[in-house]
Amino acid sequence: MSSDGASVRKIRLGEAEIELETGAIARQASSVLVRQADTVILVTAVGAKDAKPGTDFFPLTVEYREKIAAGGRIPGSYQRREARSTELEILSCRLVDRSVRPLFPDGFHCEVQVLATVLSADPGTDLAVLSILGACAALELSDLPFEGPAGGIRIAKIGGRFVAMPNPVERREAELDLVVAASAQGLVMVEGGAKEATEDDVVEALLFAQKVLEPFQRLCAEWRAERGSPKRALVPAPKLDAAKTAEVASRLELPLRDALAIPGKHERRERINALLGEVAAATTGIGEDEAPLLKAALEELHVREVRRRIVEDGVRLDGRDTTTIRPISSRAGWLPRAHGSSLFTRGETQAIVTCTLGSGDEVQKIETVFGTEERHFLLHYNFPPYSVGETRPLRGPGRREIGHGALARRALQAVLPSYELFPYVLRIDSEISESNGSSSMATVCGGCLALMDCGVPLSAPVAGIAMGLVKEGEQLAVLSDILGDEDHLGDMDFKVCGTARGITALQMDNKLGALPREVLIAALAQARDGRAHILAEMAKTLAAPRAELPKQAPRVLSTRIRPERIGALIGPRGETIKEIQSSTGTKVSVDENGLVCVYGTDGIAAKAALRKVREAAGDVEKGRVYAGTVTGVKDFGCFVRIYNGIEGLVHVTELAEGFVEHPSRVVQEGDEILVYVQGADERGKLALSRRAAAGTAPADVAN
Known part of the structure; x- marks a missing residue:
């Protein structure tokens, strides 16, 4: 307990040291501040005292927002402020929502809002999972009838072993990557992907997740006993009296079974809705205030009969058994x-x-x-x-x-x-x-x-x-x-x-x-x-990918240049790469690692663009054969220009097989020859070989 009235709990989950704090920030709500490394997330939970009249569902709202300032950045939008939720925020929000929604009891219809706000973000942490933990803790400490304790965890299988709360580098190597929410009673929510994992791997991962979460569940239960608000009583929803319910059930039972046997969705729904209306109209002694109760009773009888048919008779709404797939x-x-x-x-x-x-x-x-x-x-x-x-x-x-x-x-x-x-x-x-x-x-x-x-x-x-x-x-x-x-x-x-x-x-x-x-x-x-x-x-339709791309799709040729030559390819104000694209009718893209891709529906134009790319970048690959022009002949060999500004030396011993008396007996200035790139010397000068390039097929020449 800190001196300002705040309460702090610390826990280790897998590889993560996590701190949770309540009582210092957002004190008008049930709030928890979650910390891991440099990440700080504020999670709040607030519930209305009474349900709105006529509400027959649970109005839970969950929001997850990442403040761009949390990463030390200014938003890139025109107004330079956070706008509507991004796709990543929505996906994180859904993880939190699905982790807590099932843990509220049936019949609780008061509006509840859970907000998770990322205030500081460390790239080595899992913001969504920390938000789940914060939401479960905040709801556990609140007066809301949350049936916890519960929590969330990320589990990855890496190198044959399961890891809880892996870092982003580990996740990239994972064979299985799951986010799991669980209460003390069992699994609540699962979301994830894998590289063709077995069913046994998935089951083992989920059991491992439940085991790892047990200390967090105990922490929340103990924290609630010390700092939690008394849980509000759940007021049972009013129901139709037993006699009228029995009357409705007797009228509905047999016609409903016939209606449920209709295989078509729309036809079945129309018949059931008509039947429910007929039974409601025929039921006597229903006052205006009991009309909603009658509607709820009819729907409950409908649901009960659907479920009974499935578990007792093994018959589903469209007549299938439990394992059959639709046509x-x-x-x-x-x-x-x-x-x-x-x-x-x-x-x-x-x-x-x-x-x-x-x-x-x-x-x-x-x-x-x-x-x-x-x-x-x-x-x-x-x-x-x-x-x-x-x-x-x-x-x-x-x-x-x-x-x-x-x-x-x-x-x-x-x-x-x-x-x-x-x-x-x-x-x-x-x-x-x-x-x-x-x-x-x-x-x-x-x-x-x-x-x-x-x-x-x-x-x-x-x-x-x-x-x-x-x-x-x-x-x-x-x-x-x-x-x-x-x-x-x-x-x-x-x-x-x-x-x-x-x-x-x-x-x-x-x-x-x-x-x-x-x-x-x-x-x-x-x-x-x-x-x-x-x-x-x-x-039966397509067993494997087609052997060729569709004719209307762009073809791609690629090469790799040294990252330091990317600027030369792009040119001032992008002029060089724009000229290549406009003159060849292709698209050229380059990534930060130097991978250059040329896209075009015309193969000849794409090859021309690739040649221009190599010329503009002035880059060559070790181990490739290039066409070049002899620019000078010396006693020790000859100089060959491959691209503008890119020259190398062919030593006399690399001009031809056997002894060469003088380079001029083999090549002359202006000759077009093929050269093999052996590498570069300690000064960065290219070492070339005409001898090693002998017999190279035209298709194998890089330029």
Whole structure:
């Protein structure tokens, strides 16, 4: 306890030394200041005292914001202040939201707001996970009915061992990278990616995460006992009296079973809504104040019957059993001007997906608290209102769309070639044209087909499946390929993506507050079988990437120059590189490491541009053969100019095989010869060999 009334707790989680403080800052709220190294994050939690009249849901709002000043920078926007949330902030916000939302009890309808503000950011720390820890601690100390203690942790598998709270350098080498939230009762939320991990690896990682989080959960429980506010009592929501509920149930039971047997989503919903209206109208003695209670009772009976059919009869809303995948059909290359395209349909869910190959200057630059990052693979997920037969204004992507796109991107990223091997910026665009559940997984499947249609050399095809769960007492059913209503009425949404060899991405949310281990194991095994079936169906359309790029896509040639020669290539005010592009009709990009890529639909023009690039950069590679002009003949050898300003010496012993009496007997000034670059001497002068270049084919000459 500090002298100013603040309370501080310290804990080590894996490789992270973390400090939590309450009572000194933001004292009008339940607040926790989280510190690790130079990172400082303020997390606050505030709840309204009463629910708004008519509210029948839990209005939780979570916000995560990174102050650019936290990294010692000024925002790059015109107004030089933070604007709306960035994509990275939204993804971090979703991690916090999904970690705490399931831990509030049913029937709690007071508005709650959780804010995480990054005040100081150390690049070696995990801002999102620290925010989860702060949110769980702040809610535990509050008067809100938060059913903790809980916490969040990042787990990576590196070199065959599991590491908790790895640093960014370690994460780049990780075979498995998961963010896990858990309470003392079990798993709450999982999000992450992998390099074709096995199901056993995932289970082991999640059990390891739960073990690592136990000390933090104990800390929160002890801290709450010392500093926490008394928890407010949960007032039960009013319900229809037992007699009227029994009357409604007797009227509804048999007609509802018939309605639930209708396979089509819209037809089923229309019949159920009509039936609920008929039963409500026929129920006698309902006053105006009881109308909402009747509506709630009817909906509860509806949900209970859906769940009963699944766990007792093994029959789902569309008539499937628990493991059957909906019928799948797909097409590839159906949009003539798109570089790559697919149409993926699974039941009543459908995605139109395109893939576009772009040049290096089309890379996405992302401003973060630490600086600017570049992204070469983009995936955009769109969910228009017509996909569910609704009307609403078209605005920018919401949090859900950004989250679904990030999951699909992570699933496909694992099988993409490196940028050096395939130097294109890739953009996947997924338009959900019809939806009845698992639309993000349709994006993964359709995205894979579009990439292969584009000729992108994937290491393996990827498919995704959404798993569900219905648990009633000791009875439970794990569902493969869930419908939208099964997501809404069920207890879990567990998305698993991967190849035939292993998992590349997964995302799990549940409404139980905690997920038992045996359910996790069963869901992963069932997902593996479902994934294998989907991959087999996709292979009927396209089993491997096409051998050639589409004719309308740009071709790329690449070379590498020394980083110190980048300025020479660009030229003053960019004039040199602009001239190369305009004179050849190509695009030229260069990164900070000296990788130069030339993009053009005309192969001859691209080669001409590459030659101009090498001339402008004045750079040569050791071990390559170049064409050059003899500029001088001396007793000890001859000088050869490869590019303007780039000359080297061919020593007399390197002019030809055997003894050379004098260089002039082999070459004359002005001769065009081939030379092999042996390297440079201690003064940086090029050492060349005509003898070693003899017999080089024209195609192997670098310039």
